[in-house]
Amino acid sequence: MVAAPGHALVTGGAGFLGSHLCELLLRNGFRVSCVDSFATGTATNVDHLREDPRFRLIEHDVTAPFPDVGDPTLVAHLASAASPRDYQRLPIETLHAGALGTMHALEVAERAGARFLLTSTSEVYGDPLEHPQRESYWGNVNPIGPRSVYDEAKRYAEALTMAHLRQRGTDVAIARIFNTYGPRMRADDGRMIPNFITQAIAGAPLTVAGSGxxxxxxCYVDDTVAGLYALVRSTLTGPVNIGNPRELSVRRIAEEIRDLVGSASVIESVPGAVDDPQRRCPDISLARRELGWEPQVTLRDGLRRTVDWFAGHRPDAAA
Structure with a gap:
């Protein structure tokens, strides 16, 4: 566990989720080294942090050995393409981030005696046959399908993380993150919430994959990073599900966003993605019991904050 604020190394720290974690760590007294290759992240996500002398931004690809980053007390490994559009555009890079990137980040943690956090994903459960998904569930995953580059990268990363614990005694924790949304998501990343918001703001049809x-x-991003922080401050190894246990249909989410925007957009069905999970919902009993964590932000409040952020970051917003 991380007993007190120290030096945190955050890979993928300029991404959507990583930038929020960097922000939270700084707020809690950490010095933060943010490592990012900018393959899917962007320096603008952390521009507001760069005036803080405790924050530094390091451009580096985690698939290569790390430069001298000092002696962190926490290594949080978030570097990976996370949206289907990105990891299908960068399939080999995604696999390398899960394999080589995790290896290099674990080596830094081992040398420094740091707590290591792997941000894994609900995608390890595949199209689940168990519902809701508990951490003990092994999943139903197609290892050669178009989504496999992400699924298998994270499954391998989990295996490597546990091997480090068993063979080398590295202090590790694994979080399995379910769908997270909020400010700083890219409008073009292909995930449903930014898609629906940008379509609704433009008055375009909201395109729902499959039947909806x-x-x-x-889960709103503030809740997700609070769960990650609770995990690194604990002695728990995990894996631990971090997500919102409220289950909603994709069509219902589209309708909620359309109503918040006040749009007249119609909802249109488009072909579903290959291996798209039909049900996805976490059992968060472990996080509630061991971390005292559960989501606090309601869907409507989280979506309102996200819609407002997107509305303020349109190309014509400053006009």
Whole structure:
């Protein structure tokens, strides 16, 4: 566990989720070294942090050995393409981030005696046959399908993390993150919430993959990073599900966003993605019991904050 604020190394720290974690760590007294290759992240996500003398931004690809980053007390490994559009555009890079990137980040943690946090994903459960998904569930994953580059990268990363614990005694924790949304998501990253918001703001049809009856659980980013922070401050190894246990259909989420925007957009069905999970919802009993954590932000409040952020970051917003 991380007993007190120290030096945190955050890979993928200029990404959507990583930038929020960097912000939270600084707020809690850490010095933060943010490492990012900018393959999917952007320096603008952390521009507001760069005036803080405790923050530094390091451009580096985690698939290569790390430069001298000092002696962190926490290594949080978030570097990976996370949206289907990105990891299908960068399939080999995604696999390398899960394999080589995790290896290099673990080596830094081992040398420094640091707590290591792997941000894994609900995608390790695949199209689940168990519902809701508990951490003990092994999953139903197609290892050669178009989503496999992300699924298998994270499954391998989990295996490598546990091997480090068993063979070398590295202090590790694994979080399995379910769908997270909020400010700083890219409008073009292909995930449903930014898609629906940008379509609704433009008055365009909201494109729902498949029937729209498939379900997701969506967690506001502030809640997700609070769960990650609770995990690194604990002695728990995990894996631990971090997500919102409220299950909603994709069509319902589209309708909520359309109503918040006040749009007249119609909802249109488009072909579903290959291996798209039909149900996705976490069992968060472990996080509640061991971390005292559960989501606090309601769907409507989280979506309102996200819609407002997107509305303020349109190309014409400053006009």
């Amino acid at each position: 009856t498939q379900t997701r659980s969506v």
